[in-house]
Amino acid sequence: MAGTDEKDPTANAEGVAETGAAPAGNGHGGNGSEATTEEMAAAPPSELDLVRADLEKIKGQLAERTDQHLRLQAEFENFKKRMYKEQAEQLKYAQLPLLKELTQAMDNLERALAHIHSQGSAEAKALAGGIEMVAKQMGDTFEKFGMVRVKTQGASFDPTRHEAVSVVETDQVPDNHVLQEFQAGYVLHDRVVRPAMVSVAKKAGGSGAPSPAGETNG
Helix, strand or coil: CHHHHCCCHHHHHHHHHHHHHHHHHHHHHHHHHHHHHHHHHCCCCCHHHHHHHHHHHHHHHHHHHHHHHHHHHHHHHHHHHHHHHHHHHHHHCCCHHHHHHHHHHHHHHHHHHHHHHHHCCHHHHHHHHHHHHHHHHHHHHHHHCCEEECCCCCCECCCCCEEEEEEEECCCCCCCEEEEEEECCEEECCEEEECEEEEEEECCCCCCCCCCCCCCCC
16 A cells, blocks of 8 residues: 555656646747737728728818818908998998088188178178078088088187198187187098188297198287
């Protein structure tokens, strides 16, 4: 029985040898895995990959076309706004040439009134009443189309609406204010049709009055 239980040392050595041979086989299998990866990398793209690439290309083209469409739409809207603004501007000042011509007729009516009032006769007064009525109707027409008279008497001198033809040293009105109107000025909406021709007050010894277009009256 004792001889039967003893282990053969030769058999154990052979088992260890067999067990150690296994890793060599696994290492050889790792080289095979690397070869398989290289083969997969060299393989042509699948049909799904091609479809995805085409889809991305189409998305890019669609985004580009959408951007172009939005730009064209914005340009068209800006064009419409410019056209509407230009048309409104033209309509706003469409009557300017006619109204500007009528200001000369108003000047003549006012000169006639000034001459008639200087006569002082009963006939002159009766004639003045008719002329004043015509002048009022013309003034109402001016206002109907948006043209108003430039304020002058006692107003501060405004070089954008007044034209100084003389500067007078006086204390009747404040310094650099309109003293007298020689010809009426008119403004259509916010555009000066013509400036009012005026004389401007200057305080005695002052130097702040505007330079007149004509000669200075002392």
